[in-house]
Amino acid sequence: MDLNTIYTELIIQHSQNSHNKRQLPIADFKERGHNPSCGDDITLEIKLRDNIIEDASYTGVGCAISQASTSIMIDLIKGKSKEEALDMVETFLAMIKKDITDEEELEKLEDAIAMKNISNMPARVKCAVLAWHTLKEIIK
């Protein structure tokens, strides 16, 4: 299995696995993200304790890319500080824009690195970055 196949598998798995797709009992932040060009419409929920993202989830509808990207992001940011999460958002957005191509620098994105090849599919870029932009709005 080559790396691209593994990435594709990861995206399919996350788009089908809905463990992050739920409502939080008590959410400190709720932010809606909408991508009209595809119809992706998600609401991200965050529970903070002190400065740490204690829990996160999403609800909504969208294509496999947007759902997978949201789910992967949620797995990644749980237990992280707001600053760490923001750093991941910036790194992810830079990866999609091809501003960062260095694999070592991208390692902190863990599974989210699977979205790397989306940068070669301009029509899907907005699907991939939707959740990350939404998270950035919350943190700011």
Ligand SMILES: [Zn+2]
């Ligand atoms: Zn989409």
